Amino acid sequence: MRTPEKMTSAQYSNNLEAFWMPFTANRQFKQNPRMLVAAKDMHYTSADGRQILDGTAGLWCVNAGHGRPKIVEAVSKQVAELDYAPAFQMGHPKAFELAARLAAMMPKPLDHVFFTNSGSESVDTALKIALAYHRAKGNGTKYRLLGRERGYHGVGFGGISVGGISGNRKTFGTMLTGVDHIRHTHDLAHNAFTRGQPEYGADFADDLEKVIALHDASNIAALIVEPVACSTGVLVPPKGYLKRLREICDKHDILLIFDEVITGFGRLGTPFAVDYFDVIPDLVTTAKGLTSGVVPMGAVFASSKIYEAFMNAPENTIELFHGYTYSAHPVACAAALATLDVYAEEGLLTRVSEIAQYWEDGLHSLKGLPHVIDIRNLGLIGAIELEPIPGAPTKRAFQAFLKAYESNLMVRTTGDIIALSPPLIIEKSQIDEIFDTLSSVLKQID
Template structure:
C-alpha cells in the first residue's frame, strides 16, 4: 500500500505557528509544545521529527481504510487532472450519480436517494432542513420542532449545536435555533459500568420521547436526531432495545427519525452502517468521515423511500421547477466523489467491514483487559470503538486524560480524549499486534500517571 511516486516534496516544518487558529485545541499549549504530523501510511503517522505514531483513532474517526491508500490517491490524482471542479446547480457530472447509486445499494432497507454536501456538520444541517421541508411540502407545516439528545454531538453548524447536547459546544452562541428539545442521554455509570457491547439497562429512556410529545404535542414535532452510538461525547452505547423503541414511538406519532452516522457509517461497527447493525431503519442517515476515508471532505444525507418523492409531488402540484432550495458550491465535488468511489472499492475488495466484525471480539477482550488498571472507572466497547473512562482529578476535569493523550503520543500511539474519557477507533486494517500495542501503551501510561 505504498504511495505512488511523483507527489512532490514539501517542507514539513512551518516557519510560524501563530497565524493558524486551531479548532477544538488548547492553542497556547500546542504552540509551546507542538505535535506535527508530516506523513501517513497504512496504520501510522510520521511526525516532522521522523517518529512513527500508531493511529488508534483513524484520524478523527475517518480513515477507516488506513492511510495513503494507492487506489484512492490515484483516483484523486486522475480526477483533479481531468475535471478539477464542476457545479451541481442545474448541471452536473457523472460521478455523484454512480456514487449515490452505490451507497443506496449497499444499505439494506428502502433507501433510494442521497443528497451530498461537504462534512458531517453540513450533513446534519441538511438533514434537519430536509426533515422540516418534508413536512411542509406534505401540508404538515406545523411540524417545526426538532428533538436532539443530551450529550449528543452533531457537528458545529447552528443546527447541529442546537440539537446537540454538549454544553461547551452550545454555551457561547446565544439562544441557538428555537423550538428544540432534548431527550436524556443513555449513560448511567452505576447501572452500566463495564458492559460488554450494548448495556442491558436503559431501554426505557426512549420513552422520554413520549413525555416530550405530551409536552409539545406530536403535531408540532418534525424529527428526532440521535447518534446510534454517541462518539465524540465519550462513546455512549445504546441500551438493548432503545433504538427500536425510538423507531416505534416516531412511527406512532408521524415523526421522522434521523440517525447521525458520521462516525458509525462505513464499517465502524462491523457492518456498512449502524442501521444494519441494530436492525433499525431511520428515515434519514447522515454520513461523512469514512465516505472518502478522510481524503477529501465530503458528506451526505441518505433518504428513505418517500422523502424525495414528497418533494417531487409538491413541485408538480405547485408548478415549481426547483424542488429543494438547498445546496452548496461544493456539493458532489468531482474529486471528492472520485475519492468516495475508490474508497468504497477498497472497503469491498478487502472486506474491511467483515474484517472489523471478525476483530471485534479480540478488541473487546483487549478493552476489558484494562479493568482494574489505575484510574479506570468504566470500559465501553462496540465494533472497533472503545471508551475508557478515567476518574477525574479533584477540581481538574479532563486534565488526567489530556496528560494521558500527550504521553501516549510521545510513546508512539495516537489516542483521542474528551473530558476524562479516552476514545479509540482505529483504521479497520488494524492487526492484532497493533491492538496489543495500543492497550499495553495505555495500561503503562495509566499505571504511572498521577
C-alpha cells in the same frame, strides 16, 4: 498598501501564530507542537521522525488506512480530468454513479442521496429536509426538532442546537428555537464495564414520550440521535433502545434521523449502524469514512417517501432550495468511489466482526488500572473513562493523551474519557500494542 514580508516556506511553516486551531488548546500546543508530516497505512510520521500508531483513524475517518494507492490514484486522475463541475442545474457522471452505489448499500427505502462536504453539513441538511418534508405534506406546524443530551451533531447552528454537549453550545447564544432534548443513556450505576450493549436501559427511550407530551406531536418534526454516541465518549445504546425510539417516532409521525457520521462505513462490523441494530430511520447522515478522510465529503440518505414528497411541483421548478458549491465535487466523488472499491476488495465493511472480540478483550484488560471507572466498547470503538481530578476536569485524560503521544500512540480524549477508533485494517499485534501502551500510560499518570 502593505507589502507582504518575504519569507521562505520553512519560515512560514514554523510560524505557528497565524493558524487558529479548531478544538485545540492553542497556547499549550504552540508551546510544544505535535506535528505530523506523513502517513501510511496504520501510522503517522511525526516531525521528529517517529512512527505514531493511529488509534483514532485520524478523527474517526481514515477507515481504510492512510495513503491507500487506489484512492490516491483516483484523486490524482480526477484532478487532471475534471477538477470541478457545478451541481446546481448541472451534473457529472461520477456523482450519479456514487449516489447509485451508496443507495444500493442501504436497506430499502433509504434510496436517495444528497451530497454535502462534512458531517456538520450533513446534519444541517437532514434537519432542513425534515422540516421541508412536513411542510410539503401539509403539516407546517411540525417545526420542533429533538436531539439528545450529550449528543454531537457537528458544529453548524443546527447541529449544536440539537446537540447536547454543553461546551459546544454555551457561548453561541440562543441557537435554533423550538429545540428540545431527551435524556442520554449513560448509566454508570447499572452499566459500568459492560461488554457491548448494556442489558439495562431500553426504557430510557420512553423519555421521548415525555417530551412529546410536553410539546405535542403535532409540533415535532424530527428526532436525531447517534446510534452510538461517539464524540461524547462512546455511549453504547442499551439493547432495544433504538427500536423503541423507532416505534415512538412511527406512532407520532416524527421523522427519525440517525447520525452515522462515525458509525457508517464499517465501524461496527456492518456497513452501517442501520444494519447492526436492524432499525431503519427516515434519514441517515454520513461523512468521514465515505472517502476514508482523503477529501472532505458527506452524504445524507433519504427514504423514498421523503424524496417523493418534494416531486409534485412543476418540472421546471427547484424542489428543495438547499445545496453547496461543492456538493458532489468531482474529486470527492472519485475519492469516494475508490474508497468503496477498497472496502469491497478487502472486505473492510464487515472485517470488524472478525476482530471485535479480540478488541473487546484487549480493551477490558485495562479494568482495575489506576483511575479507570468505566470501559465501553462496540465494534471497533472503545472508551476508557477516568475519574476526574477534583477541581481540574479533563486534566487527567489530557495527561494520558500527551503521554500516549510521547509513547508513539495517538488517542482522542473528550472530557475525562479516552476514545479509540483505529482504522479498520488494524492487525491483532497492533491492538496489543495499543493496549500495552495505554496500560503503561495509565500507570504513570497522576
